Amino acid sequence: MSVTLNDYLVLSTIIFIIGLYGAMKRKNLLMLFFSTEIMLNAVNIGLAAISKFHGDLTGQMFAFFIIAIAASEVAVGLGLLILWYKRHHTIDLDSLQSMKG
Amino acid sequence: MFEVVAFYLFAFLTIAMFSVVVTTKNPLYALSSLAAGMIFISAFYFLLNAEFLGVVQIVVYTGAVMALYAFGMMFFDSLNDVKETVANPKAVFVLTGAVALLVVMIFAAPIVGNQLAYYPIHEGYGNIQEVGIVLFTKYLVPFEVAAVMLLVSMIGGIILAGKKMDISVTQMAEEEIDDNHRTDSEIAKDIK
Numbered sequence: 001m002s003v004t005l006n007d008y009l010v011l012s013t014i015i016f017i018i019g020l021y022g023a024m025k026r027k028n029l030l031m032l033f034f035s036t037e038i039m040l041n042a043v044n045i046g047l048a049a050i051s052k053f054h055g056d057l058t059g060q061m062f063a064f065f066i067i068a069i070a071a072s073e074v075a076v077g078l079g080l081l082i083l084w085y086k087r088h089h090t091i092d093l094d095s096l097q098s099m100k101g
Numbered sequence: 102m103f104e105v106v107a108f109y110l111f112a113f114l115t116i117a118m119f120s121v122v123v124t125t126k127n128p129l130y131a132l133s134s135l136a137a138g139m140i141f142i143s144a145f146y147f148l149l150n151a152e153f154l155g156v157v158q159i160v161v162y163t164g165a166v167m168a169l170y171a172f173g174m175m176f177f178d179s180l181n182d183v184k185e186t187v188a189n190p191k192a193v194f195v196l197t198g199a200v201a202l203l204v205v206m207i208f209a210a211p212i213v214g215n216q217l218a219y220y221p222i223h224e225g226y227g228n229i230q231e232v233g234i235v236l237f238t239k240y241l242v243p244f245e246v247a248a249v250m251l252l253v254s255m256i257g258g259i260i261l262a263g264k265k266m267d268i269s270v271t272q273m274a275e276e277e278i279d280d281n282h283r284t285d286s287e288i289a290k291d292i293k
């Protein structure tokens with residue numbers, strides 16, 4: 001008995017579903033960022049697992065670049081969130097609605 | 102056997118931690134359980150012989166990203182006030198399931214495809230040497246572009262968050278703070 005590629009992909013899918021559920025359900029903008037991090041990590045697990053079981057380093061390279069993109073996303077996103085909070089004193093997702101319809 | 106036990110243990114722990122993140126009301130609990138989940142995820146990378154990726158995961162996510170979130174959370178004082186109401190809860194479940202299924206199918210494509218490896222893993226080298234060789238030969242241009250992107254996002258973050266950082270609320274009298282707050286809300290009204 002050993003761990004197969006499918007086990008890793010199932011785990012990756014479960015974590016991705018958790019992140020997606022959080023991104024759709026939560027109204028706190030900070031929680032939206034957390035859910036995005038969870039989804040990016042789920043994809044990274046899948047890429048690393050495929051890299052191991054196929055004997056190919058490309059998956060790990062993609063995981064590195066995803067980590068770099070996640071880090072820069074956090075910097076810009078948190079800057080925008082702080083700016084929004086200074087203007088409107090709320091981080092509720094519904095406060096972003098400006099159009100009536 | 103050790104690998105199987107470790108996989109299921111860390112799978113359970115990771116899923117438990119991330120479930121706490123998406124369900125808890127308290128953002129501090131969410132932040133700390135997210136940091137714990139990131140460390141547990143690095144265990145999978147060590148199990149998959151991707152040691153460098155595991156170390157980068159710990160350093161970047163729990164070291165840099167979580168610290169950035171912790172600093173960012175100091176700006177938000179009314180974190181518990183956000184009302185968590187979903188207009189249509191059934192749509193959330195259906196859309197989540199449908200999109201996740203689509204992602205599984207996209208990920209399953211390489212298993213069905215079964216092509217040759219572009220950059221095969223050699224026996225005898227360590228993971229770090231191999232990552233270094235591939236990263237600094239085949240992926241040199243994306244690596245440099247990623248460096249420029251990180252620089253741009255750092256400057257962007259400083260400029261976005263750093264406005265009015267020269268005003269220190271702790272060193273002001275009550276009236277000064279009130280005046281400052283009033284002008285702030287007037288500016289916000291003008292923008293609206």
